[in-house]
Amino acid sequence: MSIDSLSTPMQLPSILTLPDELLEQIFYSAIMRCGSGAEGPLVQPLWRFIRVSKHWHSVVMSSPRLWCKPWFISPEHCNQFLDEKRDKIFLRLKFFLERSKDHPISFGLGESSSRRDGKARNFAISIVSLVVKYSSQWQDVNLSLPADVALQVLPTIRSNIPLLRTLVLCLSMSAPSIRTFDLQCFEEAPLLRTVWLHIYSGQYSPESIRIPMPWHQLEKYVSKTDRWDIGVRDALATSNRLLTLTFTERAPVLGSRLFGASIQVQNETLTSLDMNLAVSQSTILPHLLLPKLVDLKIYPVVVSTGSSTLLPDVHGLILRSKCKLHSLSLTARDCSEWELSSILALCEDLETLSLDVPLHVKDVQRLGSDAPPLIPRILKINLRVPFRAQSVEECDLDPVLPALATMAKSREHIHREGGILGKLHLTVGFQFRYPLSFDLNIRILARLEGFPPVSSTATFSMIQRWGQVLRELDRHRKLSLRQSYQLHRLLKEMEDYRIEGSDLTLLYRTHVPQQLSTIKLMLGAEAKLLKLEPRLQTVIQSWKPILMADAGTSRRWAIQSQHFFHYLKIDDERRVGDDVWKIVIGF
Numbered sequence: 001m002s003i004d005s006l007s008t009p010m011q012l013p014s015i016l017t018l019p020d021e022l023l024e025q026i027f028y029s030a031i032m033r034c035g036s037g038a039e040g041p042l043v044q045p046l047w048r049f050i051r052v053s054k055h056w057h058s059v060v061m062s063s064p065r066l067w068c069k070p071w072f073i074s075p076e077h078c079n080q081f082l083d084e085k086r087d088k089i090f091l092r093l094k095f096f097l098e099r100s101k102d103h104p105i106s107f108g109l110g111e112s113s114s115r116r117d118g119k120a121r122n123f124a125i126s127i128v129s130l131v132v133k134y135s136s137q138w139q140d141v142n143l144s145l146p147a148d149v150a151l152q153v154l155p156t157i158r159s160n161i162p163l164l165r166t167l168v169l170c171l172s173m174s175a176p177s178i179r180t181f182d183l184q185c186f187e188e189a190p191l192l193r194t195v196w197l198h199i200y201s202g203q204y205s206p207e208s209i210r211i212p213m214p215w216h217q218l219e220k221y222v223s224k225t226d227r228w229d230i231g232v233r234d235a236l237a238t239s240n241r242l243l244t245l246t247f248t249e250r251a252p253v254l255g256s257r258l259f260g261a262s263i264q265v266q267n268e269t270l271t272s273l274d275m276n277l278a279v280s281q282s283t284i285l286p287h288l289l290l291p292k293l294v295d296l297k298i299y300p301v302v303v304s305t306g307s308s309t310l311l312p313d314v315h316g317l318i319l320r321s322k323c324k325l326h327s328l329s330l331t332a333r334d335c336s337e338w339e340l341s342s343i344l345a346l347c348e349d350l351e352t353l354s355l356d357v358p359l360h361v362k363d364v365q366r367l368g369s370d371a372p373p374l375i376p377r378i379l380k381i382n383l384r385v386p387f388r389a390q391s392v393e394e395c396d397l398d399p400v401l402p403a404l405a406t407m408a409k410s411r412e413h414i415h416r417e418g419g420i421l422g423k424l425h426l427t428v429g430f431q432f433r434y435p436l437s438f439d440l441n442i443r444i445l446a447r448l449e450g451f452p453p454v455s456s457t458a459t460f461s462m463i464q465r466w467g468q469v470l471r472e473l474d475r476h477r478k479l480s481l482r483q484s485y486q487l488h489r490l491l492k493e494m495e496d497y498r499i500e501g502s503d504l505t506l507l508y509r510t511h512v513p514q515q516l517s518t519i520k521l522m523l524g525a526e527a528k529l530l531k532l533e534p535r536l537q538t539v540i541q542s543w544k545p546i547l548m549a550d551a552g553t554s555r556r557w558a559i560q561s562q563h564f565f566h567y568l569k570i571d572d573e574r575r576v577g578d579d580v581w582k583i584v585i586g587f
Helices: 020-033 054-061 083-099 118-132 149-157 232-240 254-259 310-321 339-344 361-368 393-398 398-416 438-449 456-475 482-497 501-510 512-521 526-530 532-553 577-585
Strands: 071-073 106-108 140-144 166-173 180-181 194-201 206-209 220-225 244-250 274-278 295-300 325-329 351-354 378-389 425-432 556-560 563-565
Touching: 020 054, 054 295, 083 118, 118 149, 140 149, 140 556, 149 166, 166 206, 194 456, 194 577, 220 232, 232 244, 295 310, 310 325, 310 339, 378 398, 378 563, 393 438, 398 438, 438 501, 438 556, 438 563, 456 482, 456 501, 456 512, 482 532, 501 512, 501 532, 512 532, 512 577, 526 532
Parallel strands: 071 106, 106 140, 140 166, 166 194, 180 206, 194 220, 220 244, 244 274, 274 295, 295 325, 325 351, 351 378, 378 425
Antiparallel strands: 425 563, 556 563
């Protein structure tokens, strides 16, 4: 049968004749895939569907669920439009809400600017007032409002939110007339399970804020505030459903103020705690008892000064709660010897570990020891290590680098011999007080790989010079005529060079293969005259088989980015096929 014989209307079923139920599902899928911009309902695809045919028009208009997601509306953005377009947005939003009938609606509304003229402010209030009229249908809602607008409009809800499941409330405290902020409209919401509360203080901030929520029924609470701690104690102490809690401890005596001097708060359901510290010592951690905790993240949002009890407090929390952590993420500015090991000794079930702490050699050695192994079931280790060396010479004396290399091999051995299911991932990143020099970055790789010291030879001097020239050329977006000739002379030397086995580490030490692979992106019009691109490709292709054969069997570390190094297991799947080249030039 030919294609032409299938193209007649009699044999090709038309989409216009699809059943109503199937059409509705297609339209709904299209709406869910099509995110709306700040103009909200103005750009919804429904307006195009209803123009296709009377049948489509009838299906769209008779299906309330198609009108239940007006997506994100931004009065602040709409104020850039002419009055006629703003009116059109308002009328279409109203049409959306009317057509939704009694179905649950989900939307986002963003208005954060406090510098508005009277007309703009009135438009914002009209939009907010419109959606508030339909609060009985709210399901998943994101409200970003100035404090004055919130106080003027939201109280009209009067807890008429029986279907509300998720609330994201972002408030900008910038009105000088607000001394106390009291918003009680969300206190009764029988289905509310997830609350994100973001409060941003401006030049003018109220003396107190009160936003009652049904804390006892929450499953997830995320609190991000500049100065206030709202609902933390209530959620922890009263909710028997709470699974996830994220908040920032800002007051230096917050724990005593919230819980009392010696009271412990036990929560039997919390599994994930993400806690930011804006103080040097937590006063909340010593009060917590969380036996079901499996995911713990603790990190400071500011660089603290003075002594810190963070790691001992974390140790106390885990020991006291007898919880079985699966994931642990810690950031600390100081760490005494064995503090880290004492924490990890309590985490036999740990699968993911992320550390941003000053590592001591003994802690690294203990982490790699297999008699008995710490965290024996670990699958993913991400380390960020403050690096104090500022020169190649200081780098050569740093004892942590060879300890990290030994630890990585030990973890691979423990993982393989223990028959642990799942892939082992190990990444080490370094933090520097000063900008990292290229030579120092390559020297770190050499020490992780365990390359032996190199004696000064003619070949080493030549390859070292290549690296220096390529790094100099790499600073330019496009090569000039003079720089193109400089590359031309360099390629002539490379074309005459034949790699020997002992020279492989020299190429790795200078990172010449990686630089050759990136410099071809910088070739300008002059490069065509000198045929630099094909010559560059010829050099790379002549070296590539030897470098890939070596990387596939011998290399254990790859540069993931300038500051990060990824460990490669001996049976890593990237040691086979084209991915091996990435080991050479970096991921």
